[in-house]
Every structure is written in structure tokens, then in C-alpha cells.
Amino acid sequence: MTNADENSTRAEQTGHRQARALIKRAGVRADTNQDQHFLVDDRVLDRLPSHATEAGIDCSHVLEIGPGAGVLTDRLLAVADKVTAVERDKRFAEFLRREFSDEIEAGKLTLIEGDALDVELPTDVTASISNLPYSVSSELSFRLLPRDIPLILMFQKEFAERMAAEPATDEYGRLSVTAGHYADIEVVESVPKSAFSPPPQVESAIVRAMPRTPEYEVPDDEFFLNFVTAVFTQRRKTMRNAVRNTAHISHLGDPKAVVAAADEELMSMRAGKVTPAQFAELATLAYEVGNPDV
Numbered sequence: 001m002t003n004a005d006e007n008s009t010r011a012e013q014t015g016h017r018q019a020r021a022l023i024k025r026a027g028v029r030a031d032t033n034q035d036q037h038f039l040v041d042d043r044v045l046d047r048l049p050s051h052a053t054e055a056g057i058d059c060s061h062v063l064e065i066g067p068g069a070g071v072l073t074d075r076l077l078a079v080a081d082k083v084t085a086v087e088r089d090k091r092f093a094e095f096l097r098r099e100f101s102d103e104i105e106a107g108k109l110t111l112i113e114g115d116a117l118d119v120e121l122p123t124d125v126t127a128s129i130s131n132l133p134y135s136v137s138s139e140l141s142f143r144l145l146p147r148d149i150p151l152i153l154m155f156q157k158e159f160a161e162r163m164a165a166e167p168a169t170d171e172y173g174r175l176s177v178t179a180g181h182y183a184d185i186e187v188v189e190s191v192p193k194s195a196f197s198p199p200p201q202v203e204s205a206i207v208r209a210m211p212r213t214p215e216y217e218v219p220d221d222e223f224f225l226n227f228v229t230a231v232f233t234q235r236r237k238t239m240r241n242a243v244r245n246t247a248h249i250s251h252l253g254d255p256k257a258v259v260a261a262a263d264e265e266l267m268s269m270r271a272g273k274v275t276p277a278q279f280a281e282l283a284t285l286a287y288e289v290g291n292p293d294v
Contacts, residue, residue, distance in 0.1 A: 015078075016045075016074050016078065017070070017071070017099075018042060019038070019039065019040045019071040020040050022069045022074070025069075025095070026091070028069070028089070030197065030198055032198060035134055036068075037196040037200045038068060038071070038197050039195060039196055040195065041196075044189075044191055044195050045071055045072055047206075048075065048131075048152060048206065049078070049079045049080075049129060051208055052127055052129055052150065052208075053079055055208060057126075058126040059076075059126065060081045061080065061081065061082045062076050062083050062126070063083075063122065063127070063128040063130070064076055064083060064128070064130050065085075065116045065130040065144075066086070066088075066133055067085040067086075070095075070096050072130075076129055077103055077109060082108060082109075082110070084122050086112045086116040086119060087112070088115045097111060110122075117136065117139055117140065117143065125147075127149050127150045128147075128150075131154040134159070137155050137159055138159070145179060145183060150211065151208070152188075152208055154204055154205070154206050154207075155205060155207055156202045156203075156204060157202065158171075159175070160207045161187060161205070163175055163179045163185045163187075163207060164186060167273055167274065167275050168272065168273045173232055173271075173272065174232035177228045177232075177276050178228055178229070180214075183209035184210045184212055185207060185208075186208045186209075187205050187207055189205065190204070214276065214280070215277065218280050218283055219287045219288070223250075226251065227250045227252075227279070227282075227283045228279055228283070229250075230249035230250035231271050232271050233246055234246060235270060235271040236270065238269065239262075239266060239282070243259055243262075243267075243286070244259060251291075252291065261289050262282060266282060
């Protein structure tokens with residue numbers, strides 16, 4: 001039995017719409033120049049919502065970004081009281097209105113047509129479960145993370161591993177600290193290239209992000225995130241030099257004052273070994289002694 005046959009049989013058994021059939025009905029060819037790779041493995045699609053339900057995540061109102069032909073939307077409607085889907089491709093938006101007309105009429109599905117980076121997102125969603133376009137995964141992630149809701153998101157595997165990385169590992173970096181500022185990040189499943197059509201050039205992974213309050217405090221979230229981003233642009237240099245050299249990015253008015261006031265041992269470390277709590281401590285100091293607006 002081929003994978004397509006297995007998917008078709010599974011779809012019949014579960015009552016879900018079969019992914020390849022949905023995409024065929026939509027009549028839209030994947031444009032790899034626009035980062036379009038359709039998730040067609042019904043087994044992966046079935047598991048995506050389960051990564052939320054098995055963790056006890058409230059799925060009463062789920063936000064989906066980039067539904068495409070609705071292959072994941074169909075699964076979300078089975079576990080959620082309500083789904084809001086944001087789709088920027090007019091062709092897919094028109095298809096979704098036809099294919100899911102009953103669900104839309106019943107108030108189960110709300111379709112927002114537009115770019116998820118620009119449109120106003122609903123404020124009452126309880127979770128987001130999405131297969132994000134990889135080209136804008138970082139921008140979309142940091143639009144979702146501050147909303148303080150659980151996230152089940154598909155990413156390029158390398159991106160996912162960097163989100164979840166621990167200090168002093170090769171993958172640890174700016175993304176690890178800034179994403180971890182908002183949530184506990186866990187890679188819950190690897191997804192092979194063969195799960196997509198056409199197959200992308202990279203492996204994928206599903207991340208579960210559970211919102212939390214960090215164990216440290218910072219005086220200002222935006223300043224902290226900018227400070228971390230700035231220092232990691234020179235991750236091979238000591239923190240002493242990185243702070244001095246990146247004041248134009250972090251907007252420090254007096255980086256020398258920060259270096260002089262900071263712990264000598266911390267200033268001798270490199271960013272890749274500095275823990276989030278240590279970054280918070282240093283950012284707080286920088287905000288107090290090196291920030292011209294304070």
C-alpha cells in the first residue's frame with residue numbers, strides 16, 4: 001500500500017478530509033518561490049492537534065495562521081469549539097469559504113483574509129496551532145509569543161532546535177533567549193521532508209510553547225530583547241566587547257559605564273554561555289546605568 005493509499009484509508013477511518021484530495025479540490029499549485037510546501041501526511045496532521053490536547057491546552061478558540069487548503073483546519077474543527085483562520089492567498093481564501101461553508105455558517109470557523117503580520121488578530125483565542133510559512137516564521141512567532149497563549153507550531157527543524165536550545169550548546173543563541181523569555185519551548189516531533197508536497201529542502205519539527213513567567217525580572221521587555229539581540233551579533237567576542245561594540249543596536253547611551261559596573265567574570269564570558277537569568281541581570285544594569293532615557 002502506498003503512502004497516498006494509507007492516508008486515504010486513515011482519512012476515511014477518522015472522518016477527516018483527506019489532505020491530497022483537499023489540495024486537489026482547491027486547484028492551487030504550490031509555489032516554492034513563495035515558500036509553499038503543502039503538508040499532505042494525514043498522520044502528521046492528525047497528531048498536530050493532539051500535541052495540544054495531550055498537554056491539557058484549552059482549545060475552545062484556536063487560531064490558525066496560513067490554513068491554505070484547510071488540511072489542518074479540518075482537524076482543528078474536530079477538537080476546537082471555534083477556529084479563526086488567517087489566510088493571505090485570495091485563491092485559498094475563496095476555496096475555504098466554499099469548502100467550509102457549513103462550519104462558517106454555524107460560527108465554528110471564522111476566516112480572516114490578509115497577512116497575519118498585519119491584520120488585527122482576535123484577542124480571545126486560547127491557543128494557536130499552525131503550520132507557519134518558514135520564510136516569516138520568526139516574525140510570526142514573535143507576534144504570537146507575547147500573547148501569552150500556548151502554541152503548537154511547525155517550523156524548519158533547525159529553527160525549532162534553536163528555539164529550544166540550552167546555554168552552552170551549539171544551537172543556543174538569541175532565539176533561545178528571546179523565545180524562552182515568553183514560554184517553555186519543547187520540540188515534540190520531527191517531521192520528514194516526505195510529509196510535504198513538494199518536499200522542501202529541509203527537515204521540519206513541531207514545537208510546543210507553553211507560556212510562563214520567567215524566573216528573572218527585567219525592567220522593560222523591549223529593551224531586554226533588543227539588548228540580547230545586539231550582543232548575539234558578536235557572539236564570538238567577550239561580553240565586554242560585545243556590549244561596547246553594539247551600542248548602536250541596543251541603543252545604549254554609555255556602554256563603557258555598563259562594562260565598568262558589571263561583574264568581571266560575566267564580562268569575560270561569551271554570549272553562547274550566558275544564561276537567560278544572567279542576561280536579565282546584565283540588561284537590568286545596562287538599563288539603569290547605560291540607558292540615556294532613564
